[in-house]
Amino acid sequence: MSTSSNATNNVYEPLNSQKQFKIATFNLFNYLAPPDAFYDFDRIYSAEQWQKKQRWISAYLEEHQPDIIGFQEVFSIESLQALVADSGYQHFAVVDQPTVIDDFIYRDPVVALASKFPIVDVSSVPVDSDLVLQLGLTAEFDFSRQVVRATVEFPHLGLCDCYVVHFKSKRAAWQAEPEALTSLEGKVIEQFKAQVAGGWASSIQRGSEATLLMMQMVERRAKTGNAMLLMGDFNNPLQDGILAHLVTDKLLFNNDQQQQQLMQFYALRDAWDLYQSHHALTSEQTLKRSPTHYFGQGSSVLDYILLSSEFDPKAQSNFFAVSEYVNTDKHLINPSFDIDGESTDHAVVSIGLTLRE
Template sequence: MFNYLEPPNAYYEFERIYSAEQWHKKQKWIADYLREYQPDIIGFQEVFSTESLKVLLTAQGYNYFAVVDQPEVIDDFIYRCPVVAIASRYPIVEVDAVRPNADLAQTLGLSSDFSFSRKIIRATVAVPHLGNCDCYVVHFKSKRSMIALDQQQQSSSAEKTIIDSLKAQVAGGWGSTIQRGSEATLLMIEMIERRETTGQPMVLMGDFNNNLTDGVLNHLLTNTLRFVSHIDRDAYLAKYCLNDAWDLLQRSLAKEVNEADEPNAANTKQAVSRAEKVPRTPTHYFGGTSSVLDYILLSCEFDASYHDSLYQVSGYDTYDRHLINPIFARDGESTDHGIVLVTLTLRS
């Protein structure tokens, strides 16, 4: 949402306040996206004004909305520590904040009072044909250094200041990585335990602030299990682990090729080949670089290759025109991330 805060309140610093025109433009941008794409379940990050967002969403037909935290307010009108939220066209039957296992945190070398940098929502949504589905909304710790130098108190030389900044960046960046990876690990453990208890399908969505494949968060897509038989391994990995929705779409396309009748198989294979050559659209740009930081992960109930799945991924879209071709009148108060939208189709 990129600092969704209703004026006359300020985000982070006293002068950061939207004008009435800017606020109207921001709300209109959100409403226009919702009217065009009509998502059924939405996860939000960087929400300050939760009640304002709820009103906006209700007007768009989203009668179910939940948060599990509120932002911090300092000096009466300056807000920091935004929260995540979820909205749904389908009933939200249960909502709770995910709590990390304190004993496990200590085993991992973390403090016993370890907490997520932003509280994580677990909302159980009554999805048609599927029943209760646990939807998790996250905003993992950013890559920004968690060590900040107090420039006002520094009386060192310019060289010493630069060296101190370098050390703070190296150590603080690693500290943020530890926090982010630990958040993902402790969340995954809680998701597995919840799945063990309820057997309900799982959806994990949000801003991960990290690529899934660089080693920090790749355990969210665990696909190996040591020291068990192949039969048990495959069954339990399928039941308790998550899949990237992008990968599931590729599997679904491949499955269509295998099931296609011979006259149409060639055309289908050509379509799949073209789809595989299309690179995944980044969701974030910084300077001259781009990356995928925003994901939707799904349990096996949405995997077309899983024998008991009810849904399959039939579409994957990253809305990014406000990033690559912005028009100020339309996108001036939008967001700094691309929006990931996954389409799920009931299997016949």
């Protein structure tokens, strides 16, 4: 677990002259400096490929200039920290290390957060062992990737707990071994069973991670009153029942208006929905959400930024409105190999926040 700062002292003044700022979530896609390999011994960037990847990230930061960024798929932590520092990010947080096999093969990438605003505290998010058992999980259950919680000092708002996640992928939890079977039908059945059962096992892991995280966020909110921001690669659309509870905003079968109103303090909102509401005030144009990931002939939104009531103009405790939502995806839908050849397989999502007068 670590946090670092290039600031000259530990006394920070809130940047209350800044009335607008940006948040981004960025899946870096196998960010590992050569000569190390990701997953297999021969998956190594050449020096030219690595330089191209580094340039692409720096160009994004220069063009969009987010103030806070949540990163996923980080293998080379020190390289990323140095890269973002050159772009003005004095504060950096990470809570885990990737797994290294045979001294140079890396697995299990981690998440990180870079910020131009002061980070005053950094922690991983533990799982509630009692709740784990209540959910019917094994006592050894843990997040597939440790969650970063960085408490950041926001302009005007004060402290905000920023969570960076990379939930379990949809890749099946186990693979079939049809080589041991001789009949064609037997091989097909084994692969089908592994696809269905292994895929559901991954869904259970992903949904359980979201549930356990949400409960920790609620408890933290009750204890500190800090604003909340959750961002990352969810590996699942929010509308799917697997993760829909992350944006639960009502108590079921409860007609007490005071309790329902209090619930809003603990609920998270999808930044896209807040942006749509803001946009509707000034334009009649209908907005369409763009995918953040493409696979085969399909596409989906997997990358999200969720916000607490301080960023919802309809809430009594609001400070900021989501005034901008940018889905940077040219490298996916109209790539230029010379520029985008080593970029990322996800869109980069950023939002603009504007202080409400």
